[in-house]
Amino acid sequence: MTSRRDFLMTVAATPALLRLRADHAVVVRGGTVYDGLGGEGVVRDVAIANGRIVAIAPRVAERGAEEIDAKGMAVAPGFIDIHSHADGSLADDPRAESVIRQGITTIVAGQDGSSRGVDGPDSFAAYLTSTGALKPAVNVAAMIGLGSVRGRVVGQDDRPATSAELSRMTELVDRALQAGACGASSGLEYTPGAFASLEELIAVCRPLSARRLPYATHMRNEDDRLLESIDESIAVARGARCPLQISHLKTQGPRNWGKLDAAFARVDSARKEGIDVAFDRYPYTAYATGLTNLFPVWSRDGGTTAFLARLADPAVAPRIRTETLAKVDLIGGWGNVHITSVRAAEDRAAEGKRIGAYATSLSADPYEVTIGLLRRSAGNVGMVGFAMSEDNIDRILAHPQGMVCSDGGGFAIDGPTRRGSPHPRGLGTFARVLGRYVRERKALTLAQAIHKMSALPASRIGLRDRGQLAVGRPADVIVFDPSTVADRATYEEPFQYAVGYRAVIVNGVIALRDGVRRGEGNGVMLRPT
Numbered sequence: 234m235t236s237r238r239d240f241l242m243t244v245a246a247t248p249a250l251l252r253l254r255a256d257h258a259v260v261v262r263g264g265t266v267y268d269g270l271g272g273e274g275v276v277r278d279v280a281i282a283n284g285r286i287v288a289i290a291p292r293v294a295e296r297g298a299e300e301i302d303a304k305g306m307a308v309a310p311g312f313i314d315i316h317s318h319a320d321g322s323l324a325d326d327p328r329a330e331s332v333i334r335q336g337i338t339t340i341v342a343g344q345d346g347s348s349r350g351v352d353g354p355d356s357f358a359a360y361l362t363s364t365g366a367l368k369p370a371v372n373v374a375a376m377i378g379l380g381s382v383r384g385r386v387v388g389q390d391d392r393p394a395t396s397a398e399l400s401r402m403t404e405l406v407d408r409a410l411q412a413g414a415c416g417a418s419s420g421l422e423y424t425p426g427a428f429a430s431l432e433e434l435i436a437v438c439r440p441l442s443a444r445r446l447p448y449a450t451h452m453r454n455e456d457d458r459l460l461e462s463i464d465e466s467i468a469v470a471r472g473a474r475c476p477l478q479i480s481h482l483k484t485q486g487p488r489n490w491g492k493l494d495a496a497f498a499r500v501d502s503a504r505k506e507g508i509d510v511a512f513d514r515y516p517y518t519a520y521a522t523g524l525t526n527l528f529p530v531w532s533r534d535g536g537t538t539a540f541l542a543r544l545a546d547p548a549v550a551p552r553i554r555t556e557t558l559a560k561v562d563l564i565g566g567w568g569n570v571h572i573t574s575v576r577a578a579e580d581r582a583a584e585g586k587r588i589g590a591y592a593t594s595l596s597a598d599p600y601e602v603t604i605g606l607l608r609r610s611a612g613n614v615g616m617v618g619f620a621m622s623e624d625n626i627d628r629i630l631a632h633p634q635g636m637v638c639s640d641g642g643g644f645a646i647d648g649p650t651r652r653g654s655p656h657p658r659g660l661g662t663f664a665r666v667l668g669r670y671v672r673e674r675k676a677l678t679l680a681q682a683i684h685k686m687s688a689l690p691a692s693r694i695g696l697r698d699r700g701q702l703a704v705g706r707p708a709d710v711i712v713f714d715p716s717t718v719a720d721r722a723t724y725e726e727p728f729q730y731a732v733g734y735r736a737v738i739v740n741g742v743i744a745l746r747d748g749v750r751r752g753e754g755n756g757v758m759l760r761p762t
């Protein structure tokens with residue numbers, strides 16, 4: 234008895250010896266296992282070895298070098314964020330803290346028409362290689378950005394592409410897909426992507442068709458012309474014969490909240506026609522974008538310098554002002570415009586404030602305050618606008634074609650990525666869906682939510698071996714408590730991690746356990762298979 238106890242104490246104190254004795258790298262014990270396909274959970278042990286799931290059984294007899302007690306917890310496929318901007322900070326901080334700590338094990342980058350890897354025929358492959366070399370904590374898949382492609386080939390101006398330019402753009406998209414891009418994205422409220430016509434979008438999306446990869450679009454308009462924009466998006470997919478992913482579907486501005494039924498009707502009738510339409514959404518009533526987005530697209534033609542010059546040009550400044558004030562009115566006034574980041578150090582005091590209150594505190598006109606901020610930061614000012622309906626979020630998330638996206642960046646509460654006052658979605662999205670929309674609002678079931686965060690997005694972008702808990706699959710596995718999982722990040726104090734996660738495992742290696750990060754970055758670049 235004594236010798237056995239001494240032996241056990243020895244192995245407990247000697248991880249290397251324990252690892253020699255263990256049969257598996259990790260065994261997750263007694264959790265309620267969700268397969269990601271939408272099925273209800275069943276109590277199972279899950280064993281992981283050599284980066285893969287090797288057993289899912291009522292009782293795994295063998296021991297793991299790491300044993301995780303998951304009783305009362307949910308065990309699910311690691312979440313896939315189908316519209317993420319978190320790749321942008323991986324060079325500064327590959328830990329991807331805000332991502333891992335909400336259970337995301339794969340991000341899908343290259344969104345809103347903006348991607349890297351457009352500088353030459355083989356540059357998308359180089360981009361994937363260099364991102365992988367950062368040893369990110371999270372897996373990364375990426376789309377090719379059609380706005381970046383247009384910027385590279387046509388430039389920043391508002392003019393149609395020549396037929397030679399159209400061929401070059403289409404060729405760049407095709408080469409990126411060959412290199413492993415998992416779709417093509419557009420950002421039609423941003424320049425220069427906004428200058429693409431329907432015909433151009435159809436042409437550059439044609440290479441998606443044979444691969445069944447999606448055209449993902451931040452549509453031309455998400456408020457008064459929402460329905461026309463959905464029609465245009467569907468027309469692109471119809472013309473190019475490719476799937477359509479409407480990015481962060483929303484009905485912006487209270488006067489447009491009633492359009493959701495009509496939006497769904499368009500999606501449903503397109504699907505009946507055989508067009509594969511789906512969409513994603515983040516679980517917040519405010520959106521985030523650049524402050525320049527309040528200004529009409531035509532005023533931004535040619536880039537930031539031209540835009541700032543027009544603001545001072547008496548021939549067009551009054552019209553810019555009128556159209557901008559109409560947009561601000563649409564989202565409910567300056568009190569609904571929250572400044573998230575500025576580049577100019579002298580304007581740091583504006584970060585985290587609403588323009589309405591900030592202008593009042595300066596006894597200044599809010600439009601003039603806005604222009605001053607943009608000028609001093611050379612256009613680099615971030616904003617959050619409060620303009621969405623929470624009931625519509627319930628319905629968008631619950632719709633069979635609805636998925637979850639963060640649309641957020643990557644942050645940490647320490648280090649170089651703690652900067653500005655970002656939209657809380659970058660730190661809270663997936664936990665917020667589980668806590669607020671599943672547990673509190675009961676907009677969807679836990680099994681449905683997990684499906685929309687794992688197998689559904691995986692199949693959307695051709696990642697056939699991800700997003701499911703099944704023997705033989707790569708072990709992206711998370712363990713969380715459905716009764717406590719929650720977001721903590723707020724608009725006022727965004728730098729707070731989500732809570733309720735017991736473990737996050739990326740490619741078979743524990744990245745987070747009981748609040749403690751560990752290990753080298755174990756994420757890999759994922760390409761459609």
Ligand SMILES: [Zn+2]
Nearest residue numbers: 345451480481
């Ligand atoms: Zn977007």
